[in-house]
Amino acid sequence: MTLPRREFAPAKLNLTLHVTGQRADGYHLLDSLVVFLDVGDVVTLQDGPLSLSLTGPFAAGLADDPDNLCLRAARLAGAQAAITLEKNLPVASGIGGGSADAAAVLRAIGCQPDRPEILGADVPVCLASRPSRMQSTGEIVVPLPQLPPLHLVLVNPLKAVSTPAVFRALTNRNNPPMPDSLPDFADAAQLTDFLRACRNDLQAPAIALMPEIADCLAALDDAGADLSRMSGSGATCFGLFASAELARQARERIAQAHPGWWVTASGLAPAPATP
Numbered sequence: 451m452t453l454p455r456r457e458f459a460p461a462k463l464n465l466t467l468h469v470t471g472q473r474a475d476g477y478h479l480l481d482s483l484v485v486f487l488d489v490g491d492v493v494t495l496q497d498g499p500l501s502l503s504l505t506g507p508f509a510a511g512l513a514d515d516p517d518n519l520c521l522r523a524a525r526l527a528g529a530q531a532a533i534t535l536e537k538n539l540p541v542a543s544g545i546g547g548g549s550a551d552a553a554a555v556l557r558a559i560g561c562q563p564d565r566p567e568i569l570g571a572d573v574p575v576c577l578a579s580r581p582s583r584m585q586s587t588g589e590i591v592v593p594l595p596q597l598p599p600l601h602l603v604l605v606n607p608l609k610a611v612s613t614p615a616v617f618r619a620l621t622n623r624n625n626p627p628m629p630d631s632l633p634d635f636a637d638a639a640q641l642t643d644f645l646r647a648c649r650n651d652l653q654a655p656a657i658a659l660m661p662e663i664a665d666c667l668a669a670l671d672d673a674g675a676d677l678s679r680m681s682g683s684g685a686t687c688f689g690l691f692a693s694a695e696l697a698r699q700a701r702e703r704i705a706q707a708h709p710g711w712w713v714t715a716s717g718l719a720p721a722p723a724t725p
């Protein structure tokens with residue numbers, strides 16, 4: 451590994467999240483269309499013994515403890531580095547922050563562990579950081595062809611929701627998966643039509659635990675989203691808009707009406723050069 455090394459940790463977004471069953475160990479079987487965004491955290495690795503410094507708008511949401519996923523990832527890789535994490539994503543918000551950070555540290559080190567999922571169910575897909583279909587409990591990651599450009603607005607009420615609590619609150623754990631083969635999406639309208647026929651099965655239980663999630667979805671709908679949905683186990687919700695300008699206007703409108711929320715416009719992250 452050549453240091454210093456700076457690695458972007460793009461936010462993960464579950465465009466769909468179907469919960470199709472539960473394993474004997476309690477983990478849930480998933481079928482999810484996952485994309486990566488041009489907003490995210492940044493990790494920087496420099497020469498030195500293993501350490502972590504936190505910067506950025508959401509640094510205060512994380513204690514500087516040995517369980518931070520950046521440190522766990524470096525220990526799994528057997529690497530020494532002075533790591534700086536610029537925390538731009540809200541913590542525990544359904545957009546993969548910790549998993550994205552762990553994957554970015556592994557990419558920076560150049561390590562592909564045999565079982566990256568031991569760091570978190572989203573770490574395998576975050577290691578790929580490209581549009582993917584994620585299945586099983588998260589360890590099956592099938593890369594998808596390039597998707598059409600998307601214009602998104604992300605909204606989070608700045609209240610953390612616990613992933614295990616949301617899974618526990620599910621009433622039906624055996625829901626249908628997405629179709630076996632996904633269409634080639636010629637444009638954003640076709641992708642949006644497909645997404646409308648899909649679901650996030652964690653959305654209803656998450657709203658039951660945190661009703662503000664329904665307010666985020668309503669704000670996106672009122673601002674003209676073609677589709678609104680929660681990502682992961684929440685609480686971040688996304689809206690799809692027909693153009694970057696419409697997304698920018700929606701972001702302004704929602705941010706003005708809800709100064710206590712995190713509201714950001716985003717597109718898809720450029721696909722990494724190597725598969």
Ligand SMILES: C[C@](O)(CO)[C@H](O)COP(=O)(O)OP(=O)(O)OC[C@H]1O[C@@H](n2ccc(N)nc2=O)[C@H](O)[C@@H]1O
Pocket residue numbers: 464467476477478479480482544549569570571572573586587588613614617682683
């Ligand atoms: C909800 C998703 O964000 C969808 O992408 C992920 O499945 C969760 O990924 P993550 O935050 O990296 O999750 P982990 O830290 O591995 O797991 C947190 C907790 O979520 C529950 N969990 C997670 C993944 C999974 N397939 N089934 C589960 O039931 C388990 O209770 C687990 O203890």
Ligand SMILES: Nc1ncnc2c1ncn2[C@@H]1O[C@H](COP(=O)(O)OP(=O)(O)OP(=O)(O)O)[C@@H](O)[C@H]1O
Pocket residue numbers: 512517518519520535540541542543544545546547548549551552572613682683684
């Ligand atoms: N680098 C990190 N960034 C964020 N959270 C971390 C990190 N390291 C450890 N954690 C812990 O992981 C927990 C989950 O945070 P994270 O931001 O990864 O959740 P999330 O966005 O809901 O993820 P997912 O979409 O994968 O469910 C937090 O409660 C936090 O204490």
